[in-house]
Amino acid sequence: MKYHVSATIAYEARAAFGAGINVYSARFYRNSELKGKSLTFWGLEAGSIAFAKEDIGGSGHFAMLFVGLERFITKKMTLSFDISPAYISLSPDDISVEGIELVYNLGINFYSN
Numbered sequence: 001m002k003y004h005v006s007a008t009i010a011y012e013a014r015a016a017f018g019a020g021i022n023v024y025s026a027r028f029y030r031n032s033e034l035k036g037k038s039l040t041f042w043g044l045e046a047g048s049i050a051f052a053k054e055d056i057g058g059s060g061h062f063a064m065l066f067v068g069l070e071r072f073i074t075k076k077m078t079l080s081f082d083i084s085p086a087y088i089s090l091s092p093d094d095i096s097v098e099g100i101e102l103v104y105n106l107g108i109n110f111y112s113n
Helices: none
Strands: 002-004 009-018 021-032 036-052 058-074 077-092 097-110
Touching: 036 077, 058 097
Parallel strands: none
Antiparallel strands: 002 009, 009 021, 021 036, 036 058, 058 077, 077 097
16 A cells, blocks of 8 residues: 655555565655656665464564666556665574565556546
8 A cells, every 4th residue: 555645755555475474564755756657766665574484483574775666557557666675684483584685576556546
């Protein structure tokens, strides 16, 4: 769910689910001016991770600074891509693992207004 406060500022609540993994996060966007059918953006995202696979389970968190491009396909639909170095920290059982990973997001957005 993405909410545009203005033409340049937006907030988004995100969730991703898979077999044995759940990710919840919040994003802050800063958009550039629309140029033709495209706009660039940057922002911050932070969230939590919970996982349970075979013999391992645990939780963690992540934070990232991203940059991306959104292109209008129709008047109310866009294709969006962003890339980010993300700091990820996971704690399965009694072990702690953390580091920087490269994260890519590709999405289709539908706007109601």
